[in-house]
Amino acid sequence: MDKLGFIGMGNMAQALCAGFVNSGKVAAGDVYAYAPHYDKLLGNAEKYGFTPCRSLSELVDAVDTVIMACKPYQINDVLVEIGEKLHGKALVSVAAGWDFKKYSEYFDSSVRVQFVMPNTPAMVYEGVMLFEAQNSLEEEERAQIKDLFAAVGIVEELPSNLMGIGGAVTGCGPAFVDLFIEGYADAAVKYGVPRQTAYRLISQMILGSAKLQLETGEHPGVLKDNVCSPSGTTICGVASLEESGIRSACIKSIDAIMNKK
Ligand SMILES: NC(=O)C1=CN([C@@H]2O[C@H](COP(=O)(O)OP(=O)(O)OC[C@H]3O[C@@H](n4cnc5c(N)ncnc54)[C@H](OP(=O)(O)O)[C@@H]3O)[C@@H](O)[C@H]2O)C=CC1
Numbered sequence: 001m002d003k004l005g006f007i008g009m010g011n012m013a014q015a016l017c018a019g020f021v022n023s024g025k026v027a028a029g030d031v032y033a034y035a036p037h038y039d040k041l042l043g044n045a046e047k048y049g050f051t052p053c054r055s056l057s058e059l060v061d062a063v064d065t066v067i068m069a070c071k072p073y074q075i076n077d078v079l080v081e082i083g084e085k086l087h088g089k090a091l092v093s094v095a096a097g098w099d100f101k102k103y104s105e106y107f108d109s110s111v112r113v114q115f116v117m118p119n120t121p122a123m124v125y126e127g128v129m130l131f132e133a134q135n136s137l138e139e140e141e142r143a144q145i146k147d148l149f150a151a152v153g154i155v156e157e158l159p160s161n162l163m164g165i166g167g168a169v170t171g172c173g174p175a176f177v178d179l180f181i182e183g184y185a186d187a188a189v190k191y192g193v194p195r196q197t198a199y200r201l202i203s204q205m206i207l208g209s210a211k212l213q214l215e216t217g218e219h220p221g222v223l224k225d226n227v228c229s230p231s232g233t234t235i236c237g238v239a240s241l242e243e244s245g246i247r248s249a250c251i252k253s254i255d256a257i258m259n260k261k
């Protein structure tokens with residue numbers, strides 16, 4: 001994997017590109033990108049140091065590994081335009097729903113395909129990178145690509161049938177946590193905490209709680225119990241959240257994703 005090319009340079013591609021380059025796994029000079037709005041692409045090129053391309057064709061000619069990072073509904077048109085040019089290249093796709101089976105409808109084995117479901121915390125090297133077990137990369141090439149993605153988060157391999165739910169929880173999940181941060185910050189502001197202080201305190205509280213669970217391996221219920229003193233304040237908040245059906249709301253949010261038409 002010498003040169004890496006992003007098709008699409010939106011939120012997800014920028015998080016990956018920043019993480020890959022800042023971690024030193026890839027030199028900015030070896031990264032290329034194409035997106036239709038060239039002025040916007042130029043701005044991002046200045047920010048991240050990649051080479052902007054004026055066409056899909058120019059991008060694919062310049063690289064040997066392509067990262068498909070446009071919206072899922074745009075991929076069909078992209079493949080119509082440059083599908084032929086992808087033969088002999090490695091294609092790493094991060095688009096939701098575009099798994100190995102879906103690409104097999106478009107390509108024979110001359111395009112080497114890997115579906116990865118990343119998430120935006122890749123930007124700060126704390127992402128979750130789900131690799132579909134079924135793929136057609138060469139073994140050594142796959143190891144290199146896994147190593148690249150490992151620079152921006154943990155890499156987990158999942159069977160094809162779990163990529164949808166895995167992506168729902170880890171790919172979409174950051175947005176749900178952000179709602180939680182926003183909601184608790186609003187509460188803190190309501191009681192007088194300056195807004196920026198509120199974000200800082202709440203985000204650190206979430207980071208610390210997640211780290212405590214990861215490092216101890218404790219059941220979340222035990223960790224919750226450790227915070228709830230008898231007749232204390234926390235249990236009042238827990239009871240209120242249960243009344244609002246917090247766990248059921250979490251499950252329903254994933255049902256909504258899984259049942260999306
Ligand atoms: N955001 C996330 O947290 C995650 C996203 N993903 C996946 O990443 C992909 C991108 O999502 P996200 O970054 O959020 O989306 P954005 O809307 O932020 O970015 C989409 C990018 O695609 C570009 N684009 C638009 N049309 C085309 C085209 N015809 N050919 C090539 N590029 C095009 C856009 O360019 P321009 O701006 O010039 O219009 C833009 O750079 C999706 O497939 C999504 O499923 C996966 C996991 C998490």
Ligand SMILES: O=C(O)[C@@H]1CCC=N1
Nearest residue numbers: 096167168171172173
């Ligand atoms: O919302 C989306 O469609 C993408 C997929 C996972 C996260 N964002």
